[in-house]
Amino acid sequence: MFKPLAIALAISAAFPAIAAETTPNKVERVTVTGSNIRVSQKAGATAVQVISAKEIAASGKTSVSEVIRSISANSGNSYNEQFTGSFSAGTSGVSLRGLGQKNTLVLINGKRISSYATAQNLQETFVDLNSLPMAAVQRIEILKDGASSVYGSDAVAGVVNIILYSEFKGTELSAELGSSTEGTGQTEKNFSIKTGFGDFNEDNFNVVFSLDGQKRDQLDQSDVSWMKEGDFRNQSGGSLNRVITNYYDGDPTKLLGGPQGPIKLTDYGSITDGKTGQVLAYNNAPYSTLIPGIERYHAFARANLRINDDTQAYAEYLYGFSRANLTFAAPLTVSSTLRAWNNQKQALDTINNKLPVGHPNNPGTTPLDFTATLFDLGKRLKTDEVTLHRVLSGIKGTALGWDWDASLGYSQSTLEETVQNFVNRYEYEKVLKDGSYNFADQSKNSEEVRNRLRLSTLRPAKSSLITADISASSAELFELPAGSVGFATGAQFRQEKMDSRTSDAVLSGTELRPAINIIDGERKVSAVFAELNIPVIKDLNVNLAARADHYSDFGNAFSPKASARYQAADWLLLRGSASRGFRAPSLPEITQSSAVSYGAVVDPRDPIAPTKSRGVTNIIAANKDLQPERSNNFNLGFVLSPTNDSSIGLDYYNIKQSGLIGTQSGADIIANESRDPSKIVRDDKGRISTLYRQYSNMGDRETSGIDLDLRQRFNSKDYGSLKLGSQISHVLRFAEPLSTGEPLTDGAGSNQFGSIPKWRAVSDATWDIGAWSTTLTWSYVGGYDQASASATDTTKYVDSFNTFDLTASWKLAKDTTLTAKVINLSNTRPPWDSSTDFFDHTQADPRGRFASAKLTYKF
Known part of the structure; x- marks a missing residue:
């Protein structure tokens, strides 16, 4: 049943980018993500998912972000440009294992x-996938194993290594147009150019260059038919999403003026159960x-130059805009x-916001509290422009008998x-005092007053x-009875x-109601590392690695790792690893x-309102005394190949983290107010207005x-080839x-935790x-x-969902x-999802069906 070398061929199909090219006289050694030693095995001691350029093209994805975020191991707590309320709007990241x-x-x-210019969720530094070139990608390797011993901090959950072309022959042009x-x-438009010249073996040099671009229209909630009305009362736990505004003295039924612009008279009870009367409210969609x-x-762009038979120089430049x-948001x-x-x-x-006596909108004889939305100033708009440069030589x-590499690099995100x-x-305080701005009927305001109030900032x-x-x-450092011992070492700064x-x-x-994320810091990091690959007995290799940072x-960190790879039979590979890691405070x-x-x-x-949610301001400070988060990783798995056209890989992972960095929750601060009242500021009515927080090493995870x-492949002389693949991830435990x-x-x-x-x-x-060539892709979430369903949410469960993508390519010539x-x-x-406005944007998107056509020309 089992053919000779079936396991090698099957794993090569499962992991094509790490397969070594084999000839009758030579076995080429390659370097795999997660190790510094060049080896000839076609699968290592840790699981590496490889996505080739051909597979990327077949998927129909149009950006690096879409490709990486679609993998099954990206299980949660990662954000793309749908997270518009963040300090990192327009960006995209990846979160292996939900960590x-x-x-x-x-x-x-x-x-x-370089990481993105500022932080996500105030504290997360990350690489913006939207700043990376799609056309230049040769393959993407995803190491689903902690690798702090090889790469250092922030590899606790794994590594995504994006391999760009180092050589390309000819020229390839493409243009794509799509629409919902x-x-x-x-609509969406894409183009790419990729070209290369020079043969390294014959000309002693080569150069590769790529350029790609993408343009896509803005999608607002009001553009989506099933979301534009903001009325989700037909959903469990849903409500009529209306924002109440324009009222006096904290009572929404005391109307300030009447309907104007998007503000409509609405039954109070349709927005908040148990309320009566009418209020002025608007649809936020x-x-x-x-x-x-x-x-x-x-x-x-990348250039390679042969200096002599044993030495070559290389240089890279990467640009992203x-x-x-x-x-x-709506007007203030x-x-x-x-x-x-x-x-x-x-x-x-706190800014005094009372209508003074004599103001046209204050009919009384005392200053009057009020709430109003300044609709005539227009929507609040934001534009984020990001530029990324990286130079490496x-x-x-x-x-x-040694392979060596030395490089210098500089990268910057702005x-x-x-x-x-x-x-x-200051202009607002003036118009409030002199009565020159009419809140009740904004059509009466002059454009001169509106322009005084409007503020644009950078x-x-x-x-x-x-x-x-x-x-x-x-x-081949030296020989043991079972084979050659491999060794790697290095230093980084x-x-x-x-x-x-x-x-x-x-x-x-x-600026009124500012949001602030000020970060001013730098650090220097130096590290040494070593790795040893030992053939213990025939078909059993043990890899030992360690890194000191x-x-x-904050000081020092040490990260050891041990892994083993056992070729138990031609058709069965066993593997496992254990390591300690860390994440440095950002x-x-x-x-x-x-x-x-x-x-x-x-x-x-x-x-x-002691049972109702109330908006508060959070002021968060850094902590110079933080220690790194520590982690222990354990992985165990196998790859089974019953035939030369099939493979089954199963891997178990277990990650334990301690000293997680975060801030005390609002509920915790309130519950312990008597112990530390300085963390809470209340207004003159006794209502919380501000919470003070500071980062600290907290609990475990x-x-x-x-x-x-x-993986399975079928080949037929008459019916072509059919390749099937499936990557399935199952989270057993995620505890904090x-x-x-x-x-x-x-x-x-x-x-509960995202x-x-x-x-x-x-x-x-x-x-x-x-x-x-036709590819059908099925994605399942x-x-x-x-965990925090509303009292009216009777289902308390978010349904699973399936999406299907279809691509078909026809070689015209x-x-x-x-x-x-x-x-x-x-x-x-x-x-x-009743805990959101409609759905969780970390798991899905609202675009619906989207079709496109792409033309590619090579010469």
């Missing part, structure tokens, strides 16, 4: 690249961007909680965020990275800097940083799960404490026959429990190919 973007290391050609079929008006409009361009346009609503930043105090000042070669139609605090940010790497390895600022308008106290801000967490964000809490001591990789000092609570299969479905799977079938694709073939809607 967050800060725990997944992204490399370009095995080397680090669902009437949203969203036109002011909610689901997917920003984007324009992106990427370029990549991305612009994201979105509606940040002014109320008694109106604030402005006091930079001297490093705190927020190096020299590598062989000497005395952000310019501009906003429009925000409000000038927020700059920059992150940079300097790297120096040197490594050497020998696949890097300097990280982040300078994320706020606008001058915020610092001067000019020194960080200029620069936002440990350096001179401060942040202001807005959230909501339930305060049992609230004098007005445990996660475990299983990855299943299935709900609050400081409490035992771990398992959140797998719920949205939505973590227990099951995710991606399956595909590719049929090649003659001039045709499992359902999950509602030897050098010309036409490809048609349909994304979300069945036009499946994301499932209802």
